[in-house]
Amino acid sequence: MADTSRCRCARCTIRGLMGPAVVITIGVLFLLQEMRGGGYGFSNTYPFILVVIGAILLASSLAPDEGHISSEVAPPAVTPPVPPVPPQNSFPGQG
Numbered sequence: 001m002a003d004t005s006r007c008r009c010a011r012c013t014i015r016g017l018m019g020p021a022v023v024i025t026i027g028v029l030f031l032l033q034e035m036r037g038g039g040y041g042f043s044n045t046y047p048f049i050l051v052v053i054g055a056i057l058l059a060s061s062l063a064p065d066e067g068h069i070s071s072e073v074a075p076p077a078v079t080p081p082v083p084p085v086p087p088q089n090s091f092p093g094q095g
Contacts, residue, residue: 007070010063018056025052 029045 007068009065009068011060011065011068014056014060014063018053021052021056022049025049 025048029048033045
């Protein structure tokens, strides 16, 4: 079942690429480490991951948000309280 309330604006689409971009970057760095014989340890490569994360965040902040669907639900409208009506006496002349 498709979720019709999912946002398809450019900002949210770019931000959705964060996970795949980080996974691909880590995979490429591991591949370089295997091909180059260990010269690319994690202590030398974590700045690349931070650069990819920063580039994705920068691109998403510069993208237009036209057509953005907010995930926040509007609070329900507050109706003024109705004062209780006193019960009427069913016997005339008393009370």
